[in-house]
Amino acid sequence: MKPSTVPVPSTLARRPRQGGLVVPFFVADPPKGKPFDFRVQDAHKRALCVHYGHCDICGEHVKGPLWFIIDPLGYFNRSHSHAGSHRECLDYARAVCPFLLLPERMWREQGIDDRARKSLALVEGKSRLFVQMSAKKQSLNRYLVDGQQVQVVETSLPQASIWYEITDEGTQRLPHAEGLAAGRAYYERRTAELRAEVGA
Numbered sequence: 001m002k003p004s005t006v007p008v009p010s011t012l013a014r015r016p017r018q019g020g021l022v023v024p025f026f027v028a029d030p031p032k033g034k035p036f037d038f039r040v041q042d043a044h045k046r047a048l049c050v051h052y053g054h055c056d057i058c059g060e061h062v063k064g065p066l067w068f069i070i071d072p073l074g075y076f077n078r079s080h081s082h083a084g085s086h087r088e089c090l091d092y093a094r095a096v097c098p099f100l101l102l103p104e105r106m107w108r109e110q111g112i113d114d115r116a117r118k119s120l121a122l123v124e125g126k127s128r129l130f131v132q133m134s135a136k137k138q139s140l141n142r143y144l145v146d147g148q149q150v151q152v153v154e155t156s157l158p159q160a161s162i163w164y165e166i167t168d169e170g171t172q173r174l175p176h177a178e179g180l181a182a183g184r185a186y187y188e189r190r191t192a193e194l195r196a197e198v199g200a
Helices: 043-052 072-077 087-096 176-198
Strands: 066-070 129-135 138-145 148-155 160-167 170-173
Touching: 043 138, 043 148, 066 072, 066 087, 072 129, 072 176, 087 129, 129 176, 160 176
Parallel strands: none
Antiparallel strands: 066 129, 129 160, 138 148, 160 170
16 A cells, blocks of 8 residues: 555544655654655654653644654663654554665665755664564653753653564564564664774
């Protein structure tokens, strides 16, 4: 199914469209006359979503559990670059997002200005594994990374988790035990690599 043909949930009916896709709430508003850049988050919108319990994708209030999509590092560290969302909004995003659909798809730095670059988390060594998880609580914390302040969304313990693998044939759901074991192996390997890089 092409992303443009994926049914749009009612929660996203009022959101603007671009290229046949819904523009998520978290995307920064572009300069007048320019298109939306799906890579660029608005840090102010992220803070609003965390503090007031609004959905990162549709912008409306979330009454039930908060849902997230994250790689194994974020899952085991309980740290995210996005605020929580409605389950149905996140299901839509998982079905249409090129970054989650294509195994080698990486964020492009081309065309990112200095203002927007501060809110763009460039991915190195992308994992083919990701997990869709729910949590009761989230908080926004700020850390100093390479001299710049970075916002990180941190959550309570996962309530539910669904593991996926990005393959050449598409995104495949994994049995929970298999996904958890593969995710932990990736987390331990990547953590060791990162520690070696900083000499820890």
